Amino acid sequence: MRTSKLAALLFSAWGALSINAVHAASHREAPLIAQDPAADITDTYAFVSPNNPDRIVFILNVIPSQEPSSGPNYFFFDDNVEYAINIDLNRDGVAEDLNFVVRFKTELRNVLAGIGLASPVANVGRPDLPAPLQGITALNGEGSEGLGIRQFYTVTMLKKNRHGHVARDRLEPADGQGPLVAVPSNQGPFTMPDYEGLAAKGIRTLENGIRVFAGQRDETFYIDLGAVFDGPINLRVSPVLSDGQDADDSNNVSPAVDAFSGFNVNTIAIEVPKALVTPTQGTQIGMYASTARPRVTVLRGDKRAKHDDEEVKFDDGSIEAGRFVQVARMANPLVNELIIRFGDKDRWNATEPEQEAQFIDDYRNPSLATVINLLFGVPIPATPRNDLVSALLQYSGPNGGRTSELLRLDLSVAPRLAGDNCTPTTQCRLTVLAHDSAGNPTPDFAGWPNGRRPNDDVTDIALRVVSGVLLGTGNARLGDGVNLNIGAPGTSVTANGIAQNFPFLPTPHDGRNRRHIDPGE
Amino acid sequence: VVRFKAGLALALLACLLAPAAWAQQALEQRVERLQAKHQAAPDDLKTIHELTEALLLRVRRSADPRDANRAEALIEHGLKLAPKEARLWSLKSWSQMTAHQFQNALASARKARSLGASGAPSLGLEADALVELGRYREAVDATQQMLDRVPGLPSYSRAAHLRFLHGDLEGAIKLMSQAVQAGRPRSAETAWALVQLSELYLQGGQSDLAEQSAQAALATTPGLAQNIAQLARVREAQGRFEEALELYRKAAQIQPSPEFVFSLWKLTQRLGKTVEGKRQAELLDGLARLDEKNGLYRRVLAAYYSERQQGTIEAERLARLELKARPDIYSHDALAWALYRAGKLVAARQHVEHALALGTPDFALKYHAGIILRAAGERERGEKLLSKARARAPHFEPQGLGQSDGPRQEALTRQ
Numbered sequence: 001m002r003t004s005k006l007a008a009l010l011f012s013a014w015g016a017l018s019i020n021a022v023h024a025a026s027h028r029e030a031p032l033i034a035q036d037p038a039a040d041i042t043d044t045y046a047f048v049s050p051n052n053p054d055r056i057v058f059i060l061n062v063i064p065s066q067e068p069s070s071g072p073n074y075f076f077f078d079d080n081v082e083y084a085i086n087i088d089l090n091r092d093g094v095a096e097d098l099n100f101v102v103r104f105k106t107e108l109r110n111v112l113a114g115i116g117l118a119s120p121v122a123n124v125g126r127p128d129l130p131a132p133l134q135g136i137t138a139l140n141g142e143g144s145e146g147l148g149i150r151q152f153y154t155v156t157m158l159k160k161n162r163h164g165h166v167a168r169d170r171l172e173p174a175d176g177q178g179p180l181v182a183v184p185s186n187q188g189p190f191t192m193p194d195y196e197g198l199a200a201k202g203i204r205t206l207e208n209g210i211r212v213f214a215g216q217r218d219e220t221f222y223i224d225l226g227a228v229f230d231g232p233i234n235l236r237v238s239p240v241l242s243d244g245q246d247a248d249d250s251n252n253v254s255p256a257v258d259a260f261s262g263f264n265v266n267t268i269a270i271e272v273p274k275a276l277v278t279p280t281q282g283t284q285i286g287m288y289a290s291t292a293r294p295r296v297t298v299l300r301g302d303k304r305a306k307h308d309d310e311e312v313k314f315d316d317g318s319i320e321a322g323r324f325v326q327v328a329r330m331a332n333p334l335v336n337e338l339i340i341r342f343g344d345k346d347r348w349n350a351t352e353p354e355q356e357a358q359f360i361d362d363y364r365n366p367s368l369a370t371v372i373n374l375l376f377g378v379p380i381p382a383t384p385r386n387d388l389v390s391a392l393l394q395y396s397g398p399n400g401g402r403t404s405e406l407l408r409l410d411l412s413v414a415p416r417l418a419g420d421n422c423t424p425t426t427q428c429r430l431t432v433l434a435h436d437s438a439g440n441p442t443p444d445f446a447g448w449p450n451g452r453r454p455n456d457d458v459t460d461i462a463l464r465v466v467s468g469v470l471l472g473t474g475n476a477r478l479g480d481g482v483n484l485n486i487g488a489p490g491t492s493v494t495a496n497g498i499a500q501n502f503p504f505l506p507t508p509h510d511g512r513n514r515r516h517i518d519p520g521e
Numbered sequence: 522v523v524r525f526k527a528g529l530a531l532a533l534l535a536c537l538l539a540p541a542a543w544a545q546q547a548l549e550q551r552v553e554r555l556q557a558k559h560q561a562a563p564d565d566l567k568t569i570h571e572l573t574e575a576l577l578l579r580v581r582r583s584a585d586p587r588d589a590n591r592a593e594a595l596i597e598h599g600l601k602l603a604p605k606e607a608r609l610w611s612l613k614s615w616s617q618m619t620a621h622q623f624q625n626a627l628a629s630a631r632k633a634r635s636l637g638a639s640g641a642p643s644l645g646l647e648a649d650a651l652v653e654l655g656r657y658r659e660a661v662d663a664t665q666q667m668l669d670r671v672p673g674l675p676s677y678s679r680a681a682h683l684r685f686l687h688g689d690l691e692g693a694i695k696l697m698s699q700a701v702q703a704g705r706p707r708s709a710e711t712a713w714a715l716v717q718l719s720e721l722y723l724q725g726g727q728s729d730l731a732e733q734s735a736q737a738a739l740a741t742t743p744g745l746a747q748n749i750a751q752l753a754r755v756r757e758a759q760g761r762f763e764e765a766l767e768l769y770r771k772a773a774q775i776q777p778s779p780e781f782v783f784s785l786w787k788l789t790q791r792l793g794k795t796v797e798g799k800r801q802a803e804l805l806d807g808l809a810r811l812d813e814k815n816g817l818y819r820r821v822l823a824a825y826y827s828e829r830q831q832g833t834i835e836a837e838r839l840a841r842l843e844l845k846a847r848p849d850i851y852s853h854d855a856l857a858w859a860l861y862r863a864g865k866l867v868a869a870r871q872h873v874e875h876a877l878a879l880g881t882p883d884f885a886l887k888y889h890a891g892i893i894l895r896a897a898g899e900r901e902r903g904e905k906l907l908s909k910a911r912a913r914a915p916h917f918e919p920q921g922l923g924q925s926d927g928p929r930q931e932a933l934t935r936q
Contacts, residue, residue: 079702296677346641350670
């Protein structure tokens with residue numbers, strides 16, 4: 001009996017024996033691949049404010065696919081990440097003329113210490129708890145006592161003059177509302193009884209009239225993600241939409257699924273006076289967003305190392321790590337996902353946009369075009385696809401400049417207001433490719449690829465552009481059937497999910513009442 | 522203040538991490554879907570890549586040799602179709618690392634890079650192989666390249682380990698904490714980094730912080746034997762031996778690897794549980810026979826036989842084989858200890874110097890080295906190492922080998 005038990009144990013051990021071991025003294029099997037959500041840029045936007053043409057809005061979103069109800073697992077910016085908006089003002093393709101750098105510092109507080117308890121969750125608020133824990137209504141001072149994790153942040157502007165010198169200016173709040181604090185995840189109506197009011201307190205005015213917001217928002221990007229990347233491209237609807245379906249910005253085509261319905265993201269939005277971003281040539285600027293982590297030297301004090309990760313003290317008293325390494329960058333949507341080939345994605349993220357020439361073959365010979373041709377029988381243009389190079393990597397006009405993967409925005413194009421549907425004065429999801437239900441063109445030049453607004457349907461536009469519509473071939477009705485950000489919560493949001501006011505992304509779904517809306521609901 | 526903040530941060534982190542069972546389920550579904558795809562199109566390279574990667578990821582958790590074998594077969598099939606496919610060479614290196622073929626893994630990783638693999642995995646594999654081969658300077662360089670290209674959990678955790686090996690425990694903790702922070706909450710990768718962080722805290726004598734990290738890892742991946750075993754180590758450090766014993770039993774039941782069974786056996790010796798100890802010893806003897814061909818656990822088995830009255834010849838044999846295949850500081854330590862236990866003090870003394878070469882603050886290394894040096898007549902140096910080890914890990918002192926080692930030590934001293 002004892003022998004057979006031992007034999008059974010040995011048999012079960014056979015599996016373990018054939019593989020690896022565990023801790024420090026043994027083979028460690030450290031992960032080779034891991035996601036870095038706090039530095040993972042999901043979307044970047046740049047547009048002239050629809051409410052004030054004298055102001056330009058830049059948005060950087062990180063931490064993808066946040067399930068609102070995943071408490072106590074909420075979502076925070078990372079103190080070790082440098083978040084940046086980088087702008088090219090002189091058409092040289094190098095976005096170093098004006099940079100806004102945002103850094104966070106997290107404060108941890110035991111919010112129940114006053115009643116002699118250790119808090120099991122980060123943020124606390126219930127109407128039946130003793131004051132001041134009856135709900136979080138402020139980010140600073142009275143009403144903020146329930147915030148157990150509070151993320152302070154700074155915004156630094158780096159501006160290069162014509163001699164190449166960079167002035168570094170930490171932008172202080174000019175509204176007398178205390179230090180800058182990120183708006184926390186929307187846990188629910190007990191914890192945050194007036195989330196919209198709380199989030200409004202996160203919209204701050206800085207020196208130079210700049211406005212800033214950092215915090216959670218509704219994920220505005222809409223796409224039938226599961227269908228687009230199954231295969232790839234196994235759409236639930238006919239990939240060629242009818243004129244009527246395609247012109248309708250306020251209804252999705254059943255049974256297409258908005259995969260991001262009910263999910264949130266973390267947003268950094270900066271609204272700057274137009275005068276601050278006036279281009280030195282022409283009317284266009286270029287921009288991209290980036291995240292970076294401090295450069296780390298493996299062995300501290302290693303004399304062989306070219307650089308050290310020791311902290312550097314700046315003239316203004318702030319202390320930062322000496323150098324940063326770019327983790328991710330994003331300008332035009334879907335470039336990394338659909339154009340850059342698989343093995344190059346890490347390298348692409350680490351390089352600067354002006355070094356894009358090394359990836360130019362991926363633009364000239366996009367595999368996505370071949371897929372579209374094979375799957376849908378759509379005729380595609382012959383390679384090399386210089387139309388894609390021009391559209392994504394160069395400024396418009398006779399002198400497009402060096403190839404640089406930037407999101408380019410023409411400040412002379414008048415913005416359009418948010419509206420429930422596409423009209424001559426309101427935003428159209430298909431931007432320059434918009435049309436009415438009879439198929440007549442109704443272009444809206446204020447959206448992607450002229451900058452990008454939160455509700456531009458970049459999936460449908462990208463499919464069409466890659467299929468060759470800029471060259472008069474391809475198919476101008478290709479689409480995934482998801483035409484709007486469905487179920488966007490909050491007030492000041494149009495029926496088709498466009499937030500009407502800064503930061504131009506809707507209130508995030510709250511943890512208690514979140515819904516992911518499927519077709520027919 | 523720093524300690525309080527770290528404690529509070531970890532306590533909150535423990536609250537924030539929830540079970541990652543869904544992630545495992547997603548991996549199972551992915552493997553299933555890719556297998557069907559591979560059956561439909563066996564020569565599709567993309568599917569071969571993805572399926573191999575998914576299988577190797579599953580091996581990390583399941584330790585199922587069938588997955589490892591299938592991954593290996595897929596790689597060979599893929600390389601026949603596309604011998605210059607960089608990603609396949611990276612996967613081959615990964616598979617070879619899993620099989621402890623470190624020299625081959627290094628060659629495959631370098632081949633992948635020469636063929637254009639530019640991502641973190643090929644650099645990580647190269648760095649890992651170099652660490653196992655004891656080529657630390659090159660490992661630092663490869664890890665630096667990885668950090669400069671893709672900072673994040675995979676590169677931070679490797680750099681943290683190298684800092685620890687080179688004596689910088691504080692810097693290692695700092696970087697491993699960053700690795701945890703950079704990882705996706707609820708992911709197996711973050712849980713792994715938390716176990717490493719727990720071990721680093723343990724090495725620093727901070728058992729409360731070690732416990733919080735181990736608990737956070739357990740909250741993320743509750744059924745994982747490694748996480749349970751790490752909490753057992755913490756309980757040992759806290760002197761809560763019965764709880765540690767129970768946790769080791771649980772870990773060994775889930776995954777009866779020699780590492781866990783050896784820890785369990787050692788604890789039965791300490792607690793005088795002779796019946797259970799005998800059973801675990803029989804199991805370890807059987808495991809040793811099973812491992813003879815692959816040699817994946819020679820190091821821990823050498824440690825086991827070093828502690829057995831009649832096992833010193835076998836311990837030395839295994840340790841010498843291990844040193845040949847894996848010439849790192851820990852293999853030198855294992856051989857030094859086996860030689861010492863066999864009464865070969867002069868030879869043991871030589872390997873101690875190799876084990877201490879980097880100044881690694883590992884308390885097991887320090888205990889072994891301190892005892893050997895003391896026995897070899899370097900009393901002051903030996904005592905210094907022993908007092909450092911005792912200050913941080915009094916409960917891990919080898920049993921019966923303290924101030925008085927009994928007849929064996931007297932014999933050694935006479936030698």
